[in-house]
Amino acid sequence: MNQEKFSKLTNIFGLDLRSLAVFRIGLALVVMADLFSRFRGVSAHYTDQGVLPREALHSNLFASFIALQPESNSLLHPWYWSLNLLNGGLWFQTFLFIIAFILCLCLLVGYRTRLAVIAVWALNISLQNRNPALIFAGDDVLRAMLFWSMFLPLGCSYSIDSAFNSNPKPLPKKVMNVATLAFMIQLIFIYSWSAAYKTKSELWWPDGDAVYYSLHFDQYATEFGHFLLGFPIPILQILTFGALIFEWIGPF
Structure with missing residues (x-):
């Protein structure tokens, strides 16, 4: 070369x-x-x-x-x-x-x-x-x-x-x-396989309710997470889709 x-x-x-x-x-x-x-x-x-x-x-x-x-x-x-x-x-x-x-x-x-x-x-x-x-x-x-x-x-x-x-x-x-x-x-695999696995769940796609339900886990939710729960459901759905899109295209 x-x-x-x-x-x-x-x-x-x-x-x-x-x-x-x-x-x-x-x-x-x-x-x-x-x-x-x-x-x-x-x-x-x-x-x-x-x-x-x-x-x-x-x-x-x-x-x-x-x-x-x-x-x-x-x-x-x-x-x-x-x-x-x-x-x-x-x-x-x-x-x-x-x-x-x-x-x-x-x-x-x-x-x-x-x-x-x-x-x-x-x-x-x-x-x-x-x-x-x-x-x-x-x-x-x-x-x-x-x-x-x-x-x-x-x-x-x-x-x-x-x-x-x-x-x-x-x-x-x-x-x-x-x-x-x-x-x-390694980084690409972490995010792309995570995104691929999440698309198998209706909570991520097409419903978009994953963020809403995950923030209800008090074991992991922080004060900021409880703050986000006060937003309307459509906003939380946008966050869900945004996270999924980021995992697909972010590493590239």
């Missing part, structure tokens, strides 16, 4: 190093917010004194009770691992949370970025596997984003790593490789 063709492909499929830096900062903040949210229930959800002690995690009774893996003898897949399972004490879980938060700070400022994102990815998996009953679709997306981030040059801009880079060779404005392509395909 000649230089001209590669340059055109980079302009189309490449990722700007500054955009990747903004993504790195946002990713670190999301993981930190997730840690804060989970730490509020650290004793109840991640210790042996909580609702899911380590012994119960491998119990067929508990697995059957929540109907996640009724055919298995364990709620946790045999190939899944978790550092959080090494000790069920509150002090140990708190220690892992602190380590994860420090690593998120390193990712946020771009210090030893590659090692930081690998460690954050590993600890994120460890935390999710400690209590699989708490996982939802957003955790799967976060895990996927952290995985592909290990192969992206997240520390090449707006970072401590870039500030102390002694290489005289200037960095390109955009980068394109297998990792950037895989990252973009």
